[in-house]
Amino acid sequence: MPSTDAVVREIAAANRILAHFNVVDAYGHISRRDPENPKRFLLSRSKSPELVEPEDIMTFNLDGSVADGRKDKPYLERFIHAGIYEANPEIMSVVHSHALEVVPFSISTVPLVPMMHVASHCGAHMPVWDIADKFGDTGLLVTNLEQGRDLATKLAKNRVALMRGHGFAAAGQTIGEVLKISIYLPQNARVMMDAMRLGGGFKPLSAGEQAIRDADGPGGRELDRAMEYWAAKAGASHLLPPRK
Ligand SMILES: [Zn+2]
Numbered sequence: 001m002p003s004t005d006a007v008v009r010e011i012a013a014a015n016r017i018l019a020h021f022n023v024v025d026a027y028g029h030i031s032r033r034d035p036e037n038p039k040r041f042l043l044s045r046s047k048s049p050e051l052v053e054p055e056d057i058m059t060f061n062l063d064g065s066v067a068d069g070r071k072d073k074p075y076l077e078r079f080i081h082a083g084i085y086e087a088n089p090e091i092m093s094v095v096h097s098h099a100l101e102v103v104p105f106s107i108s109t110v111p112l113v114p115m116m117h118v119a120s121h122c123g124a125h126m127p128v129w130d131i132a133d134k135f136g137d138t139g140l141l142v143t144n145l146e147q148g149r150d151l152a153t154k155l156a157k158n159r160v161a162l163m164r165g166h167g168f169a170a171a172g173q174t175i176g177e178v179l180k181i182s183i184y185l186p187q188n189a190r191v192m193m194d195a196m197r198l199g200g201g202f203k204p205l206s207a208g209e210q211a212i213r214d215a216d217g218p219g220g221r222e223l224d225r226a227m228e229y230w231a232a233k234a235g236a237s238h239l240l241p242p243r244k
Pocket residue numbers: 027028077096097098141166167
């Protein structure tokens with residue numbers, strides 16, 4: 001099991017990576033379940049991901065309350081993470097993003113599906129969660145635990161849930177896996193949109209193709225190579241241990 005210090009540094013690196021690849025901007029976040037206490041999770045204080053440092057990482061309980069006594073301002077939408085960790089014990093890392101490429105599929109009846117091999121880990125089914133179904137008119141943000149739990153119910157055992165008119169939440173077993181899902185999901189949405197513009201039919205990955213790719217474990221083969229590259233591009237290599 002990695003040390004908490006190593007995990008905190010990895011979370012900071014993951015924030016920089018998501019920002020570098022335009023998955024997040026001023027908003028959006030990534031968390032990791034606490035390696036020392038599965039009933040807690042680690043998430044930055046309210047800060048734009050590109051600017052996150054290890055010392056910004058706070059500890060939260062699964063109800064979204066601050067667990068470490070810090071007085072820093074937390075993210076309003078920390079309940080996305082709280083709800084998903086509470087509902088899914090096997091989930092170790094969660095991303096929330098407003099990536100533009102994904103949003104059209106959250107307001108359309110056309111389902112977003114994996115179209116290319118690098119997006120296979122997004123899963124065959126990406127449900128759309130509409131906050132209005134249960135909560136009526138809101139600011140669309142997930143600002144309490146009841147909303148986070150409702151999102152987690154829609155996500156169920158899938159890896160991605162689109163959030164209507166808002167973005168997506170992705171869940172994985174490692175930070176690397178959820179980074180890979182979150183980086184390639186918007187690219188997959190762009191490719192699918194381009195294929196639809198061509199006007200003919202399109203062919204997503206088959207269930208068998210996804211199963212073969214999943215057989216290499218969370219995030220697929222050579223994920224460590226991608227982590228090394230992503231961190232270098234994002235100027236965050238110093239936050240990760242050297243690759244063996
Ligand atoms: Zn949001």
